[in-house]
Structures are given as C-alpha cells and as structure tokens.
Amino acid sequence: QAKYVAKIGHLEAATQPRHKGLEKVAALVKERTNGEVEFQLYPASQLGNARQMVEGAQLGSSEGTVMPAAFLGGFNPVVSVLDIPFIMPEDRAKSQALRDGPFGQAILDSFTKRGLVAIAIWPNGRKSVTSAKPLAGVDSFKGQKFRVMDSRILIQQFAGVGAAAIAIPFGELYTALQTGVVDGQENPLDTISTMKYYEVQKDLVVSNHGAMEDLVLFNPAWWNGLPEGHRDVIVKAFLEVRPQVEALKEEVQALAFNQIKEAGVNVRVLGDQERADWRTKMFPPARDAYLERAGAEGKAVMEAYEAEAKKLGLAN
Amino acid sequence: MLILLCILAALLLVLGFEMLLVMGVPSILARLTEFPNLPDIVIAQKMVGGVNVGTLLAIPFFIFAADLMAHGTIAERLMNLVKRNLGHRSGGIGHTTVVSCMAFGSVCGSAPATVAALGRFLHPELVRAGYKERFSLGLIAASAECALLIPPSITLLVYAWLTGTSVAALFAGGLAVGVVLALAFMLYVAFVTRRAGIEPAPRASAAERFEAVKASLLALGMPVIILGGIYSGFFTATEAAAVAVAYALLVEMVIYRQLGWRDVMHVAEQSALTIVAIFILLAVGSLLAYFVTLARLPDQLLMLLNDWQVNWVVFLLIINVVLLIAGMFIDPNSIMVILLPAIFPVATALGIDPIHFGLVVCLNICIGMITPPFGLDLFVTSSALRKPVETVIAGIWPFVLTNIAVLLVISYVPSISTALPRLLGY
Amino acid sequence: MLRTAMTVLRTFERNIIGLLLIAMSAGYVVNVLVRVFAPSQSLHFAWMEEATLFMLAWLVFLGLGLTLEKGRHIAMTALYGRMPAGVQRVVAFVINAVGLVFCAYLTKVGYDFARFIVNSGQTSPTLDVSMVWLYAALPVGFVLLGLRYLLELVGVENRFALADRGQDH
Ligand code: NA
Ligand code: NA
Numbered sequence: 017q018a019k020y021v022a023k024i025g026h027l028e029a030a031t032q033p034r035h036k037g038l039e040k041v042a043a044l045v046k047e048r049t050n051g052e053v054e055f056q057l058y059p060a061s062q063l064g065n066a067r068q069m070v071e072g073a074q075l076g077s078s079e080g081t082v083m084p085a086a087f088l089g090g091f092n093p094v095v096s097v098l099d100i101p102f103i104m105p106e107d108r109a110k111s112q113a114l115r116d117g118p119f120g121q122a123i124l125d126s127f128t129k130r131g132l133v134a135i136a137i138w139p140n141g142r143k144s145v146t147s148a149k150p151l152a153g154v155d156s157f158k159g160q161k162f163r164v165m166d167s168r169i170l171i172q173q174f175a176g177v178g179a180a181a182i183a184i185p186f187g188e189l190y191t192a193l194q195t196g197v198v199d200g201q202e203n204p205l206d207t208i209s210t211m212k213y214y215e216v217q218k219d220l221v222v223s224n225h226g227a228m229e230d231l232v233l234f235n236p237a238w239w240n241g242l243p244e245g246h247r248d249v250i251v252k253a254f255l256e257v258r259p260q261v262e263a264l265k266e267e268v269q270a271l272a273f274n275q276i277k278e279a280g281v282n283v284r285v286l287g288d289q290e291r292a293d294w295r296t297k298m299f300p301p302a303r304d305a306y307l308e309r310a311g312a313e314g315k316a317v318m319e320a321y322e323a324e325a326k327k328l329g330l331a332n
Numbered sequence: 333m334l335i336l337l338c339i340l341a342a343l344l345l346v347l348g349f350e351m352l353l354v355m356g357v358p359s360i361l362a363r364l365t366e367f368p369n370l371p372d373i374v375i376a377q378k379m380v381g382g383v384n385v386g387t388l389l390a391i392p393f394f395i396f397a398a399d400l401m402a403h404g405t406i407a408e409r410l411m412n413l414v415k416r417n418l419g420h421r422s423g424g425i426g427h428t429t430v431v432s433c434m435a436f437g438s439v440c441g442s443a444p445a446t447v448a449a450l451g452r453f454l455h456p457e458l459v460r461a462g463y464k465e466r467f468s469l470g471l472i473a474a475s476a477e478c479a480l481l482i483p484p485s486i487t488l489l490v491y492a493w494l495t496g497t498s499v500a501a502l503f504a505g506g507l508a509v510g511v512v513l514a515l516a517f518m519l520y521v522a523f524v525t526r527r528a529g530i531e532p533a534p535r536a537s538a539a540e541r542f543e544a545v546k547a548s549l550l551a552l553g554m555p556v557i558i559l560g561g562i563y564s565g566f567f568t569a570t571e572a573a574a575v576a577v578a579y580a581l582l583v584e585m586v587i588y589r590q591l592g593w594r595d596v597m598h599v600a601e602q603s604a605l606t607i608v609a610i611f612i613l614l615a616v617g618s619l620l621a622y623f624v625t626l627a628r629l630p631d632q633l634l635m636l637l638n639d640w641q642v643n644w645v646v647f648l649l650i651i652n653v654v655l656l657i658a659g660m661f662i663d664p665n666s667i668m669v670i671l672l673p674a675i676f677p678v679a680t681a682l683g684i685d686p687i688h689f690g691l692v693v694c695l696n697i698c699i700g701m702i703t704p705p706f707g708l709d710l711f712v713t714s715s716a717l718r719k720p721v722e723t724v725i726a727g728i729w730p731f732v733l734t735n736i737a738v739l740l741v742i743s744y745v746p747s748i749s750t751a752l753p754r755l756l757g758y
Numbered sequence: 759m760l761r762t763a764m765t766v767l768r769t770f771e772r773n774i775i776g777l778l779l780i781a782m783s784a785g786y787v788v789n790v791l792v793r794v795f796a797p798s799q800s801l802h803f804a805w806m807e808e809a810t811l812f813m814l815a816w817l818v819f820l821g822l823g824l825t826l827e828k829g830r831h832i833a834m835t836a837l838y839g840r841m842p843a844g845v846q847r848v849v850a851f852v853i854n855a856v857g858l859v860f861c862a863y864l865t866k867v868g869y870d871f872a873r874f875i876v877n878s879g880q881t882s883p884t885l886d887v888s889m890v891w892l893y894a895a896l897p898v899g900f901v902l903l904g905l906r907y908l909l910e911l912v913g914v915e916n917r918f919a920l921a922d923r924g925q926d927h
Binding site: 023029030031056058059060061062063064065067068071072075076077184185187188190191192194195196197210211212215 | 370371373374377378381386387441484486489490492493494495496498499500562563564565566567568569570622625626628669670672673
Binding site: 344345346347348349350351352353356357360372373375376377379380383384385386389392393396566567570571574575577578596597598600601603604605606607608609610611612613615711714715720721722 | 772773775776777778779780782783784786787789790793794807810811814815817818821822824825826828830831832833834835836837838849852853856857860863864867868870871872874892893895896897
C-alpha cells in the first residue's frame with residue numbers, strides 16, 4: 017500500500033504520447049520510492065475538463081495534472097508566453113535549452129503564487145495549419161476563417177496574417193470543417209490524424225509555428241508533504257522521461273504525416289524564407305497581446321526570453 | 333456501502349423526492365463516507381461544470397424555439413402539412429415521427445435537443461391520431477436516439493478520438509446501424525397501429541393539400557434554414573438552434589403577428605423553467621459521474637475480465653450488460669471516457685473490429701439515454717412536454733426492448749456495422 | 759409582508775430567467791451574422807460563447823427556486839399521489855426537510871468555492887473576467903431553492919397541492 021497517492025488527470029487519450037510518458041514516470045517513481053509514491057493516472061478528461069483539472073490541483077481534489085500551457089492562461093497569464101507563435105525555435109536542442117534555462121525557470125516559478133507547484137515543462141509537439149482553401153504563401157491567409165482555442169494571443173496570431181479567428185469547441189471542429197463553418201485549423205500532426213481532420217481538408221503546411229508545451233503541476237500541500245528525497249525522485253523522473261516523450265511524439269507525427277499525405281492532402285513543409293515571413297506577421301501582435309495581459313511579470317519573462325534567445329543565436 | 337446508497341436512492345425516488353435530491357443526496361453521502369479526504373468544495377465545482385459545456389447549448393435554444401412555435405402558429409401549420417399529405421397512410425404519423433426525428437437528429441446531433449425541437453409538434457398529433465399518450469411519448473424519446481448514430485455524431489467522434497479509429501468509417505457504420513434501428517422502430521409502430529386498430533385519416537383533396545402547402549410556406553422556412561444552414565456551412569448545429577429562435581420570433585412576431593412582446597416573455601419564462609429542470613440534473617449527474625470515476629470501477633471490471641478469460645462473444649455480452657447498467661445512472665459521454673480507456677484494449681486483443689466495437693458502444697450509449705431512472709431523453713420529454721416522467725417511462729419499455737434486440741443483432745452480426753465502411757475502403 | 763416580498767422576488771426571477779434566455783439567443787445569432795457577413799470582425803466577438811455559457815449557468819441556478827414553486831422539477835409522484843393524506847403529510851415534511859439541508863450544504867460549499875476562486879485570481883480566457891462570475895451562480899441559486907423548501911416546510915407554500923403540477927403557470 018502506497019503512503020503517498022497522487023491522482024493525476026490529463027486531457028489526452030490513453031493511446032497518446034503524454035499518457036505513455038506518464039506511465040513511464042509512474043513506474044520509475046514507484047520503483048525508486050520503494051512503492052511509497054503511487055501515481056494514479058486519469059486520461060481523457062476523466063477528472064473533468066482542463067479548467068476543472070487545474071482547479072482540482074489547486075484545491076487538492078486531485079494531486080497533479082499535466083496540462084498544455086494553452087489552457088493555463090486564465091490561471092497564470094505569465095505562462096501564455098508559450099502560446100506566442102515561433103517562441104520555440106525549430107532546433108529541438110535549443111528548445112530544450114530554453115526550457116531548462118532561466119526562461120523556463122521563470123515560467124515554473126510564476127506558478128508558486130497561483131497556488132500550484134510547477135516542476136517541469138514537457139514538449140508535446142508543434143502545431144501545423146490545414147485548410148480547405150489553398151495555403152500558398154503568407155498572403156493566402158487573408159479572408160480565411162481559422163478555428164482557434166479560447167485565447168487572445170492565438171486570435172491575434174491569426175489577425176496578424178489577416179485571417180479571421182473563430183472559436184469553435186474541439187468536439188464540433190470536425191463537422192465545422194466538413195460543412196465549411198471554418199476553413200482551417202491549427203493542431204499538431206498527430207491530432208490532425210487522430211481526429212481525421214485531413215478527411216475534410218485540402219492543404220497542409222507543416223509549419224511548426226506554435227509549440228505545444230505541457231506544464232507538470234502539483235498541489236502544493238501534497239507536494240510539500242512529501243519527503244524531500246521523494247520530491248527529487250519525481251522531478252528527476254519527469255526530466256528523464258522527457259526525451260522519450262518527445263521522441264514518441266516525433267514518431268507519431270511522422271506516421272501522421274504519411275497518413276495525411278496518402279489521403280491525398282496537398283502537403284508541404286514551410287521553407288526558411290516563408291517561415292521568416294510568417295514570423296514577421298504573427299509574432300509581434302501575439303507578443304503585444306501577451307504583454308498587455310501579463311503585465312510587468314510578463315515583461316520580465318519576455319526579457320528573460322530575449323536574453324536567452326540572443327545567447328542561443330535565435331532570430332528576433 | 334455502495335449498495336446502501338443505491339437502496340437509499342431508490343427509496344427517495346419512489347417516495348416522490350425531486351430527482352435532483354434523488355441523485356444529489358446519495359452523491360454527497362458517498363463523498364462523506366467513501367472519499368473523506370476530498371475537499372467538499374469540489375462538489376460545487378463539478379455541479380457548475382456539468383452545465384458549463386458548450387456542446388449542450390443546442391438544448392436550451394431548441395426548447396425555446398419549439399415553445400415559441402407551439403405558442404404561435406408555425407407548429408400547427410407544419411403539422412397540418414404533414415397530416416394532409418401523409419395522414420391517409422396506415423401509421424403515417426407514427427412513421428413520420430421516426431423519420432423526422434432521424435433526419436432532424438442526424439444533423440443537430442443531440443438526442444435531447446431533437447426531443448425538445450420536435451416533441452412539441454409531434455406529440456399532440458400522435459395522440460389525436462389515436463395512439464396512447466405513453467406510446468407517443470416513448471416513440472418520440474426513442475426515435476431521437478438516432479441523432480447519436482447517424483452522422484455527424486459527437487459520440488462517434490469522441491470514440492474515434494479515444495481509440496484512434498477512422499471517423500469516416502465510424503460515420504458510415506453509424507449510418508447503417510441508425511437505419512437498422514429506425515426500421516426496427518417503424519416495424520414496432522406498424523405492429524401497434526394494427527393492434528390498436530388505428531384508422532388512417534380520410535385522404536385530403538388536392539385543394540386541401542395545396543392549401544396546406546401554401547399556408548406552411550413560411551413555416552417550412554424553419555427546417556430549410558436549419559438543415560440548409562448547417563449543411564452549407566453557414567453555422568454549426570448549436571448556432572442553428574439559436575437561429576431557429578430568431579426565425580421563430582421573426583415569423584411569429586413580425587409576419588404572422590401571433591406573438592407580442594408579453595407573449596414572448598411568457599414563453600421565455602416557461603422555456604427557462606424547462607431548461608432549469610433538465611440542466612440541474614446534468615449538474616448533479618456530473619457529480620455522480622465524478623464519484624464513479626474516483627471509485628475506479630473500470631479497473632475492477634478489467635480484473636474480472638482477465639480472471640474469466642472470456643471469448644469475444646461473452647465479452648460483448650458482458651460489455652452490453654455493463655453499459656446498459658451504467659447507462660441507467662450516468663450520462664453518455666462520461667460513460668465513454670470512464671470506461672473506454674480500460675476496455676478498448678481488451679476488445680482489440682480479442683480480435684473485435686474497432687469499428688464494430690464503436691457502434692456497439694455507441695448504440696449502448698443511445699439506449700442509456702432512454703433507460704430509467706437516469707435517462708436524459710426521458711427527462712427532456714417529460715419536462716418539455718409537461719408530462720409526468722412515470723408516463724414517459726411506462727411508454728419507453730417496448731422501445732428499450734426493441735433497442736436491446738437490435739443491440740444483440742448488431743453485436744453478433746459484425747458485418748452490419750462494418751460492411752458499409754469496408755465498401756468505402758476503410 | 760412575506761407575501762409581498764415573495765411576489766417581488768418571484769417577479770425578479772421570472773423576468774431575469776426569461777431575459778437571460780432571450781439574451782443568450784440574441785448573442786449567438788449576432789455571432790453567426792458577424793461571421794457570415796463580416797468575418798474579419800469576428801475576433802471581437804470571440805467572448806460571446808463564454809458569455810452565453812455564463813448566462814446559461816445563471817439561468818439554471820437562479821431558476822431553481824421558481825421551478826420548485828411551480829412544481830416543475832422532475833419527480834416521480836405516482837406513489838405519493840396514492841398515499842393516505844396523513845402519510846403524505848409526513849413524506850412531504852421529510853422531503854422538504856431533506857431538501858432544506860441539501861440546499862444549506864450546497865450553499866455553503868458553493869460559497870466556499872466561490873471564495874476559493876476569488877483568491878486564486880483565475881480569469882476566463884476570452885471574457886477576461888474573474889471566474890467567480892460563473893461560479894457564484896451556484897450558491898445564489900441554492901439560497902433561492904432553500905428558501906422555497908423552507909416555505910414549503912412551514913406550510914406557506916405547497917407544491918404538492920398544485921392540481922396541474924407540471925403545467926404552464
Ligand atoms: Na447525428
Ligand atoms: Na439511462
């Protein structure tokens with residue numbers, strides 16, 4: 017019988033990389049704490065929607081959650097910096113350095129005063145765009161209707177290229193794309209494939225413009241009640257499994273890419289020049305929307321990002 | 333303890349406690365006895381969360397639109413049209429109910445919304461044609477189920493997401509299964525029509541029919557706008573429900589001048605009371621589903637299945653029984669997210685086709701909407717048509733049995749679900 | 759005095775739930791019109807979905823009390839209807855007492871949760887207001903429902919006596 021039990025809920029299906037990663041972490045933690053710490057995993061929104069799971073970790077009805085930054089803006093405006101398009105570079109090693117450096121640490125720290133303990137940032141793929149209309153250059157966005165999640169930053173990202181941003185619930189998106197309520201959407205390739213959006217879309221640009229970053233969050237009371245040795249074990253396990261999650265994600269993305277291509281969708285990978293065009297138009301309005309919401313704290317995090325980006329030799 | 337709580341719930345139910353207490357009181361006792369360490373404010377969170385769901389919005393809008401049309405004249409005009417053109421056929425209005433619920437439900441995607449939108453029109457006509465009240469209520473509640481099977485279907489989309497199955501293949505299979513179910517209902521309607529000796533109305537003259545068409549031109553705008561608007565991509569199903577409200581207001585207030593501002597406020601208030609009665613049960617239901625999740629019942633089921641070493645025939649039977657029981661108490665989507673991650677791997681390991689399994693699960697979930705005591709369709713029928721829920725339940729049994737018969741056929745004849753998807757190359 | 763107060767309250771409840779339903783419908787239709795005729799403007803209306811869901815929550819919880827008073831909550835009363843009058847009085851008393859305790863408990867947890875949300879500072883993604891504007895609906899609603907159970911308990915009102923229980927009022 018475990019001494020410390022954590023109910024950990026998340027949004028993905030049990031077949032997806034995040035859950036597989038969590039299973040690995042759970043096994044490592046169990047082994048290295050001699051069975052004293054047990055993670056009970058609840059995939060597929062079993063414990064509620066995104067908001068309920070985060071509230072649950074705050075109030076202690078569950079002990080932890082692994083949640084995409086995109087769902088956390090309401091709880092902590094600082095973390096929305098990760099929603100800004102092109103914030104993470106194409107280079108995976110440099111992205112890793114960003115997560116591990118002062119920028120990543122500032123994001124983790126910002127959760128403390130919001131009643132949560134954030135111990136790690138996990139990569140969970142990059143978003144690409146699909147549409148029923150041609151996506152030739154950056155100008156072809158003009159006048160198209162794209163579905164976005166409820167987020168002011170993502171709305172500004174599409175406004176930057178002259179596209180209309182429409183909020184449609186995830187569950188209704190397939191039908192909305194099929195009937196043409198919206199023209200296109202943005203999601204990681206494996207989501208586009210699992211949700212079969214490619215069945216109702218014509219063009220795919222593998223743009224990797226937006227990073228999907230997961231925050232590993234715990235309830236402070238539970239976390240602080242653990243012996244320090246156990247806390248170290250848990251943090252190390254999450255960091256140790258992180259490359260495996262990323263590799264698994266890349267693997268399913270590659271599979272998804274082939275599946276989408278074979279289904280007859282026009283696919284192309286965003287070139288360097290065009291990438292720069294997209295960034296020039298999308299980044300500034302999204303960043304401004306972020307700074308407006310996240311205030312002085314956001315400004316400090318943005319400065320930490322710029323300093324790191326300079327060190328890593330990233331374009332700004 | 334679980335058994336004691338079930339007995340308590342049954343006791344509260346038969347004594348005439350409000351349903352929200354029947355479900356709410358045992359849930360709170362479960363929290364106190366089974367999960368003593370859980371902070372109790374989570375109860376408030378789960379209850380608000382149960383109504384704060386975007387995909388449920390079609391229900392209030394369709395309730396309001398249907399009430400407006402029933403208080404005005406659109407409903408009457410549309411039903412006159414149906415009667416004059418189909419009333420002379422044996423079982424005409426009964427079959428019309430099945431087909432119109434199927435057609436409407438398929439696009440709007442929500443069984444309760446279908447009941448709300450069509451029930452107020454169809455029920456008086458069924459009774460006037462000579463069908464028993466409880467048969468009419470049961471027929472409406474049951475026919476609306478096809479909404480979940482015939483594409484587009486959010487239920488099948490959720491299944492696809494949880495299991496990685498092709499949406500298009502599931503949709504094709506859903507169409508086949510939905511049609512089989514509708515045919516089974518129509519067969520039952522034909523049987524009841526004959527047994528009860530319900531005579532068709534005399535054939536309307538050509539002039540009468542023409543007059544009915546003329547009188548209902550604006551009323552016909554309603555289905556045209558809703559179905560056309562959804563299919564051509566002007567709006568989503570939920571938005572279509574709100575557009576239906578706007579169209580009803582436009583036609584009844586401005587063109588026919590049947591409703592004044594005071595009438596509209598009165599109708600809005602009445603619709604709101606219906607919405608309250610339904611949604612508070614969704615709120616308490618989400619609490620109930622949460623405690624079922626925390627009890628980790630699926631894990632226990634899984635251990636049982638492993639111990640028994642069952643084959644696919646027995647497995648499907650067990651799943652059917654489990655889902656039927658779960659469906660009596662928990663709402664459809666919760667059942668799916670709670671149970672599927674545990675049982676889907678078992679199904680594939682036994683060699684069951686994922687498409688076939690998806691349709692078995694989906695049909696089970698449809699049945700869950702109409703099995704007492706907790707069946708959302710039952711509550712919507714009762715509340716939207718202002719009929720005692722006992723009458724609805726008394727009328728639903730033949731349809732539940734018809735459903736179970738269809739379920740067994742679908743379970744043990746996989747090709748019904750998979751033939752069409754295979755034909756389309758999935 | 760009590761009667762006047764209840765009339766005022768009832769008028770408020772009736773109007774507010776009716777207006778909420780109309781406002782929800784209107785907002786949604788405006789959303790569609792903007793998207794169809796001026797898609798570039800729709801980013802200014804992204805908050806509408808959230809606002810509609812907030813209004814739905816308020817409609818549901820604010821309407822709880824009135825719905826009880828009108829006998830419109832779903833209940834199976836067939837057996838109750840066949841009980842002798844004396845037994846009916848006892849059962850009605852038990853139902854109302856349990857209902858009152860239930861409402862008191864939910865008001866308390868609802869209030870505690872609303873305070874928790876205020877302290878957490880959580881805001882909604884597109885409306886950008888505190889989430890307490892959603893969650894406060896629950897305790898307010900259960901106060902109104904609890905009040906009705908109390909009035910039934912002391913015999914000021916009697917929903918079981920409504921001859922046409924479940925009909926329009
Ligand atoms: Na459907
Ligand atoms: Na049920």
